[in-house]
Amino acid sequence: MQKRQFITMLSGTMLAGVSGLTRAQGAGTPGVTDSEIKIGSTLPLSGPAAGYGAVGKAMSAWFDLVNAEGGVNGRKLKLVLADDGYSPPKSLEQVRRLVEREQVAFIAGQIGSSTGLAARSYLNNAKVPQLFVTSGAATWLDDAAKFPWSMGWLPLYTDEGRILARHILRTRPNAKIAMFYQNDDAGKDVLRGLKEVLAAGGKPLVREESHEVSDPTVDSQIVSMQASGADVLVAWGSPKATLQSLRKAHDIGWRPTIYINPSASSVPMVLTPVGLDKVKGVMSAAFLKDPGDPTWKDDSGLQAWHAFMDKYNKGAAKEYLAVLGACIGQTVVQLLKQCGKDLSRENIMRQSLRLDMELPMMLPGLRIKTSDARPHPIPDMRIQQFDGTSWKVMSS
Structure with missing residues (x-):
């Protein structure tokens, strides 16, 4: 399967209506140049929770695919991953380094509730978007007015x-x-x-x-x-x-x-x-399809998933956490496409509240949807049961 075919299959409506956008200027936004958008994330690449590192690696792999297709509005995406060992104090330290030394445009896809929350006040005071934290902690929604530069990603x-x-x-x-x-x-x-x-x-x-x-x-x-x-x-x-x-x-x-x-x-x-x-x-x-579940063996989204993983993240195609990372990566790409010419941090945050999209590796009927009234991307889940061979979706 050619690259163009499987990026289209995986992205679906995510790519609709954005191909004609002109190159953004991004003047004055740290991490944004004429050729690059630099994004940061913290995650455990070492220690007992190192398995969660699969999320960041898959997000990076998705960016590699997008970059091979020309990037976003002519700019390549660069993801800087920082190991925090799943330690909140170290996560804050690494976030500060990403913002102040690495000069990333924003933070995306951080792993963990306690680690994400450790950096929330700092990022909000600095007015740096903290987006799509892999956490469903209620505080991301409950305290959105107090911390308007932060957003979780998982269902609450x-x-x-x-x-x-x-x-x-x-x-x-x-x-x-x-x-x-x-x-x-x-x-x-x-x-x-x-x-x-x-x-x-x-x-x-x-x-x-x-x-x-x-x-x-x-x-x-x-x-x-x-x-x-x-x-x-x-x-x-x-x-x-x-x-x-x-x-x-x-x-x-x-x-x-x-x-x-x-x-x-x-x-x-x-x-x-x-x-x-x-x-x-x-x-x-x-809320996500398990890529190792035979339920989805004939699903077009899963077939495209394997084509993508075989090329950009070989050996991790059956990892559930890799699906999570790629889905966050797709959400980030859609967000940046919606920003159009304006890659200011203010507009990045504004567009994060205007998302409405389906992802091919989410369960049927579920979608990403944000608004000013509900600044949290995934509002629902489905109950599923394992029958000894595969998961069967039952009800919500």
Whole structure:
């Protein structure tokens, strides 16, 4: 498949109506020259959360594809990735370096809630856009008026918790529910949304346990939740912690109904190592297609995805986190195309609130949509269940 064919397939409506834009001037915007737009991002390229680095690598690969096609309005995109080890203090340090030394135009696709929030005040004071943070922390929306230069990207974690709770109450009204969550803003927001809906339905949690991303094992938490008598488990954590929790629950003979984090729902990376027969029936709220899921084997978007990855990010085609990174990259490209001649930071931020687009690797019926009233890109998710071979979308 030729480059032009698969960029068109992957981009879809994202490219419509922008091909005739003249070259932007960008005068006075750091990181913008006649030939280049420099963008920065922080992510863990080392340490226990280094797996999340796949997001930045895929975003960079998407920019490589766009650059091969001529860039955006005649300018090539340069992504500067800075390793923060998933440490908030180091993330702030790296963001300062990207802005003050590297002179990036804006920050995009940072990994993590706590790390993104560590840099939020600095970036807002400097009036540097902080866009599409890979976080669904409620504060990105709730405090948008206070921090107008910042925007998350993932569906809100509180919304995810509410969606899971509504599904549990509808399908298991007599359930005893326990939650195992990552001890950060993300995990706590999912917990908050879950408890809010469960409390309204008169259904408190029977046990809640947390874990740190750096924990070597989560076995003790799983044993504790089994002892609570729970028959529904919401296991919201990193891919490593999710894999361990699924394996431990099976090994000790505990068979609750299990809901897991969408970022940890990869068939080849998480479910297969546990054993597909052992995770049949597991559920998740999702918004992206899993590239390792045979459900999508005949999907045109997935076929184009493999063509893109084979050329620009070989070896990572089945990684769910790579899909996340490429989708953020596509969103950034659309944003810059909408900026037209005006690449000022003010217009970059303004256009981030005017997005309305479908992405080929999002689940059918979902789309990116922002506005002044809701400055958060992804408003919905779908419940899906693993049938032992692939994920089947059920309902929202």
